[in-house]
């Protein structure tokens with residue numbers, strides 16, 4: 001029941017947010033009074049934010065060996081508690097078990113090849129059954145599987161039992177780039193494209209530098225998250241199946257059209273980390289990397305402001321108008337002051353609260 005609610009609520013928030021998104025997109029382009037009035041609540045809030053856009057934060061350069069592929073054959077250094085647990089399982093249980101069993105089977109094989117070759121053993125035994133050996137070779141693999149299953153299922157349970165999220169981000173896979181929506185911060189959207197190399201761009205266009213990240217992994221707009229926060233990622237595909245993968249966070253989740261999949265991470269160390277789409281999604285599948293930048297809370301607030309978003313604390317100013325059906329009515333009563341046609345304004349305001357109030361009551 002909890003999981004169903006967790007899946008449905010973001011969907012409702014998305015549906016409720018849909019009518020707000022176009023108005024946000026239009027408002028900064030041209031502050032036409034008619035457009036501003038169609039949605040009484042968000043427009044006045046978004047226009048000043050867009051007009052006085054805060055400066056972007058200073059984005060950090062990646063640290064070699066962290067959050068990106070390394071020369072080592074080992075897994076990438078893990079930045080999340082789940083990742084650390086998974087690497088311990090891999091390094092101290094799976095790999096030693098594989099090593100011991102491979103050596104054991106190799107020794108058995110060599111022993112049989114040498115000891116029972118025709119020259120050394122001209123008259124082979126006719127034995128076809130041996131109860132004790134049969135019990136051993138049935139029981140032993142069962143015990144091995146149980147020994148692997150216990151920590152494996154424990155890890156799985158930890159992955160799918162996330163703590164309460166501090167921040168929800170919707171990651172949408174597109175052919176062939178990612179978009180990140182921030183519903184908790186005023187529902188702004190970031191479009192993230194891979195940066196091309198210097199010799200691939202036209203003069204004046206932005207190209208990749210080492211401060212952006214490694215080749216094929218650096219992007220123009222990173223997903224920015226605050227350090228120490230539990231981040232819930234809700235992922236979906238806009239066209240075909242993609243996969244949201246961030247190796248340093250032990251995160252890999254299919255992004256499927258028409259479906260919302262959920263994963264999470266909590267990273268304390270500020271820095272930038274790189275991943276890639278991990279589901280074959282078409283011609284440019286290899287060119288839709290994921291870059292996540294972990295910053296301090298203050299920097300996160302500044303970054304949100306630079307994108308025209310709001311922090312949850314500052315939200316109530318915009319929220320009551322959008323959710324409660326009563327306040328738009330009062331807003332509409334105060335509205336006639338602008339000289340634009342009052343007719344359409346009233347038509348729209350009576351129509352607009354109906355769909356927004358529906359999800360609002362459903363949420364409560």
Ligand SMILES: [Cu+2]
Nearest residue numbers: 242243277281
């Ligand atoms: Cu993809």
